[in-house]
Amino acid sequence: MIWLWNIFCAPFAEFMFMRHALAAVFALALGCGPVGTFLVLRRMSLMGDALSHAVLPGVAAGFLLYGFSLSAMTFGGFLAGLGVVAASGLVSRLTPLKEDASMAALYLISLALGVLLVSLRGNSMDLMHVLFGSILAVDAPSLLLVAGVSTLTLLALAVLYRPLVVECFDSGFLRAVGGGGSLAHMLFMALVALNLVGGFRALGTLMAVGLLILPATAARFWAAQVWSQALTATGIALLSGYFGLLASYYWNLPSGPAIVLTAGCCHIISLVFGPRQGIAAQRFLGKKPA
Amino acid sequence: MIAAPRPVSLHGLTLGYGRRTVLRGLCCRFEPGTLTAVVGPNGAGKSTLLRAMAGLLRPREGSVNLNGMDARQVAYLPQQADIDRSFPISVLDMVALGHWPQVGALGGMTAAQWEDARAALAAVGMRAFAARGIGALSAGQFQRVQFARLLLQNAPVILLDEPFTALDAATTEDLLRLVRAWHDEGRTVLAVIHDLDQVRSAFPLCLSFMEQQPVMGPTACVLPARTFHMPTQDHGTAPTESTQANSALAAAPVDALPSDTLREGASA
Amino acid sequence: MAAGPLKVVASFSILGDMVKNVGGDKVRVSTLVGPNADTHTYQPTPADAKTLAQADIVVVNGLHLEGWLDRLIKASGYKGPVVTASEGVTTRTMIDADEGGKKITDPHAWQNLSNGKIYAVNIEKGLAQADPENAATYAQNARDYTARMDKMDAWVKASFNAVPRAKRKIITSHDAFGYLGQAYGVTLLSPMGVSTDSEASAQNVGKLVRQIKKENVTALFIENMTDPRLVENIARETGVRPGGELYSDALSAADGPAGTYLDMFKNNVALMTKAMNRP
Numbered sequence: 001m002i003w004l005w006n007i008f009c010a011p012f013a014e015f016m017f018m019r020h021a022l023a024a025v026f027a028l029a030l031g032c033g034p035v036g037t038f039l040v041l042r043r044m045s046l047m048g049d050a051l052s053h054a055v056l057p058g059v060a061a062g063f064l065l066y067g068f069s070l071s072a073m074t075f076g077g078f079l080a081g082l083g084v085v086a087a088s089g090l091v092s093r094l095t096p097l098k099e100d101a102s103m104a105a106l107y108l109i110s111l112a113l114g115v116l117l118v119s120l121r122g123n124s125m126d127l128m129h130v131l132f133g134s135i136l137a138v139d140a141p142s143l144l145l146v147a148g149v150s151t152l153t154l155l156a157l158a159v160l161y162r163p164l165v166v167e168c169f170d171s172g173f174l175r176a177v178g179g180g181g182s183l184a185h186m187l188f189m190a191l192v193a194l195n196l197v198g199g200f201r202a203l204g205t206l207m208a209v210g211l212l213i214l215p216a217t218a219a220r221f222w223a224a225q226v227w228s229q230a231l232t233a234t235g236i237a238l239l240s241g242y243f244g245l246l247a248s249y250y251w252n253l254p255s256g257p258a259i260v261l262t263a264g265c266c267h268i269i270s271l272v273f274g275p276r277q278g279i280a281a282q283r284f285l286g287k288k289p290a
Numbered sequence: 291m292i293a294a295p296r297p298v299s300l301h302g303l304t305l306g307y308g309r310r311t312v313l314r315g316l317c318c319r320f321e322p323g324t325l326t327a328v329v330g331p332n333g334a335g336k337s338t339l340l341r342a343m344a345g346l347l348r349p350r351e352g353s354v355n356l357n358g359m360d361a362r363q364v365a366y367l368p369q370q371a372d373i374d375r376s377f378p379i380s381v382l383d384m385v386a387l388g389h390w391p392q393v394g395a396l397g398g399m400t401a402a403q404w405e406d407a408r409a410a411l412a413a414v415g416m417r418a419f420a421a422r423g424i425g426a427l428s429a430g431q432f433q434r435v436q437f438a439r440l441l442l443q444n445a446p447v448i449l450l451d452e453p454f455t456a457l458d459a460a461t462t463e464d465l466l467r468l469v470r471a472w473h474d475e476g477r478t479v480l481a482v483i484h485d486l487d488q489v490r491s492a493f494p495l496c497l498s499f500m501e502q503q504p505v506m507g508p509t510a511c512v513l514p515a516r517t518f519h520m521p522t523q524d525h526g527t528a529p530t531e532s533t534q535a536n537s538a539l540a541a542a543p544v545d546a547l548p549s550d551t552l553r554e555g556a557s558a
Numbered sequence: 559m560a561a562g563p564l565k566v567v568a569s570f571s572i573l574g575d576m577v578k579n580v581g582g583d584k585v586r587v588s589t590l591v592g593p594n595a596d597t598h599t600y601q602p603t604p605a606d607a608k609t610l611a612q613a614d615i616v617v618v619n620g621l622h623l624e625g626w627l628d629r630l631i632k633a634s635g636y637k638g639p640v641v642t643a644s645e646g647v648t649t650r651t652m653i654d655a656d657e658g659g660k661k662i663t664d665p666h667a668w669q670n671l672s673n674g675k676i677y678a679v680n681i682e683k684g685l686a687q688a689d690p691e692n693a694a695t696y697a698q699n700a701r702d703y704t705a706r707m708d709k710m711d712a713w714v715k716a717s718f719n720a721v722p723r724a725k726r727k728i729i730t731s732h733d734a735f736g737y738l739g740q741a742y743g744v745t746l747l748s749p750m751g752v753s754t755d756s757e758a759s760a761q762n763v764g765k766l767v768r769q770i771k772k773e774n775v776t777a778l779f780i781e782n783m784t785d786p787r788l789v790e791n792i793a794r795e796t797g798v799r800p801g802g803e804l805y806s807d808a809l810s811a812a813d814g815p816a817g818t819y820l821d822m823f824k825n826n827v828a829l830m831t832k833a834m835n836r837p
Contacts, residue, residue, distance in 0.1 A: 014764070015763075136758050137788035139791060159395075172346070172372055224378050226378055249761050
């Protein structure tokens, strides 16, 4: 039995940086699981990637105003992300343009603006490089940031859960009973921006977006309700973090990509073997009822 | 158990989308407890009217007066719900949303309320499907579930937009029975119906957009007896030629109606 | 022969500083690879070719440090004398990290002050040959310079000897201190795989932490890491903070902590011994 402990626990027991990394990925998973589930249900899975570019003008503005202040740049990035998200929601409500198209348009504009601002002073590579962290480098402030964001996310989602669900699948009903769907949606998008920017800062873009989307897309093949999908997504994110770190340790892989690739494997396995309309389930068991 | 409905009156209601005006200057009054069918060709503005009455469409001019009732006391079933059928929600959960006016966004649901939801499902013959996902339902089953949700909303005023289109006879019959029950309970019910025979057999009152001017009255008077299908004339945009407002006459006794609304063979 | 000061082109900043010290005001020195730049990977510009073409004498390190120089000399059409400063130096070998572990001659001979003296003598000989009129001046300058090097060498030896042998280790990602380690009894350890641009793997970070703990190293010099927070984490876990910035392949700017060859030693050795002496 001792060999099991040696393989799966010893690295974390021996090294503080491994424990911190695990704590960080757990904190991130708690927030990303539910938020990612809603994002996928809302058909906005590509938003994370778009948002990682949209934050640039905010970061640049923070840098221009306050120099190399990480908190100013992070906050600026968050505001920029929030702005883009709010604007795309507004546009999709006021015009026939759907949210994904207006998001794409806005993030491109935002990115170009950011590059322009950055070229006024400094090298964009340096700015973005400094803004995005990596999981092995997570320090106490970053861990607190991620944990704080996750806690806030869970609390907010507990409050917004019902309106969000209804707004997702039957927004007409929500409007008819006066449920304030737009407000719920806007708040949710703010949460997404918060989770992403916090994740970028602490753990890098790849990890933040990867853990947001992949566990959620995998969960869909196991669970049949929104809350159970969110729970499954969180679980998959936790497992990916844990095994990804071990893979990085034993097979000498860079840690961020290792974790995201583990999540990716979960996704593929779920796609093929998941009981709820996975490929295998459909072929061999006939189409099961949802 | 239900609050007694108040009349719903429309004053000079003008509705449109973008540059199109669909309805112009409609004045009308739906007395409490009436069961009215809304008939007319496509594009006449029937759905638009219901949406405005449900509070989903702001009138260009005029108003919808609920006479003291608040918006949550008007339940609305849209024509083709924009519902994401692949969404992972169970039938019971969807029906339970009918309690929204009571529990709102945050309130918890009591055991009694869950029981009510199950009872509503049973009333539409779908109790066995409570735990299934909504994606597994056929069109007819899904419509039953939507009716169950309406049941739960327990609203004094119910608006139904083409509730029976594309349903089989058995489902239609079951759901019509529910509509009659609502009528018996004293609720005000308004339904857009395409099948004129159904209108004749089940709906005492009719608001018709089939002619140039909307007319409302007892079905026998308003609808010609021999027409078995909808008139093909399409009103397209609302009657824009007439300069005077189209006013429909309130549901009045037959003899008060102007003579040109009487059809041959019609009798009270 | 030449009216006015002798135009000398030195290949990189350390040599340039040495030439200034030996030549004094009799020479005008241009340096190809300036402060804070990497001589190994330098890409010469057309301006460099022009400078070379007009030079009276060129001073290079040799030992394959300046792989790009031969082509540049050919391109510039320079036909004058080339002084190899490292001539006569006892060399050592090193593992070439870039070429995947091949054994090559370590070109960083200047990191041993005894070799520095040989450099100064070679430079003096070359200058005297090119400019015999001022040979006496060059000889005197060289004597003064080597005397200063001796003093510095004594100080360096004393500093390192004050550190117990067991603590005389540093972890550094620079591969340039081989001669220093050899001359002054310092054990050099390279950080296992944790470096520059690529994202670190947990395995490598773990190895580094273990290495630091096992070897009981308190002198850690890793600049160039992607994320200073990673270094912070390592520092927190091992109790070892990075020791500061070392200059190995090039001098700092003139107003920086290592603006001359001798200042470079002062800076490096002070930082190293301070870190080593930490408990």
